[in-house]
Amino acid sequence: MAGRLIYLIGPSGSGKDSLLDAARARLAERGCRIVRRVITRSPESVGEAAQGVSPGQFAVMDAEGAFALSWQANGLSYGIPREIDDWLAAGEDVLVNGSRGHLAQTRLRYPRLLVLLLTVEQAVLRQRLLARGRESLADIDERLARNARFSESLASAPGVFLLDNSGPLERTVERLLGCLDGQSACA
């Protein structure tokens, strides 16, 4: 049987990367792969969870069909390597750090998608983005405005499981694993 594509979405600063890092070993134990994304960000600022490329390199990879999914947001391009289709076909679960803006297109390609929406109150979100210290204040304000546009419509959308990350990360890890194991509702 084909594996599940698990699409983790949520505002910038909600903790998607942190959650995936914290859950990495336990997801691996379950045979769930975490996708390493390709991002047009400098190699120093993408970390281990992504491959940083120039816009030109990204365009070449895209034209060569390197991506199963790709999108643009916050002035960056993101690509999900096409290897995920081989993993899914081999029955492996695959977890993607996804985009709310690209959800509809992703669903067209992967109709059985499991969508997990990481939520955090807007005030906490602002604090986390400030504390992360990666973006300028103007970029942080843009991210918060982008979040306000998405949050109402998505939180009540059908087929979207909510995962609250306002509290300690360890608790969110347990919720995520419980949700994937089918032991509990995600929220």
Ligand SMILES: Nc1ncnc2c1ncn2[C@@H]1O[C@H](COP(=O)(O)OP(=O)(O)O)[C@@H](O)[C@H]1O
């Ligand atoms: N549950 C949590 N409690 C406190 N801080 C958190 C929590 N989850 C994430 N953070 C912090 O919030 C900031 C944004 O997290 P990050 O994983 O980069 O978010 P995203 O990948 O969604 O943009 C980071 O500085 C991270 O350490």
Ligand SMILES: O=P(O)(O)OC[C@H]1O[C@H](OP(=O)(O)OP(=O)(O)O)[C@H](O)[C@@H]1O
């Ligand atoms: O359509 P949206 O849901 O707003 O998502 C847009 C992009 O922002 C996030 O990326 P990234 O991890 O780079 O966010 P960051 O800049 O906060 O790290 C997310 O994973 C998407 O790639």
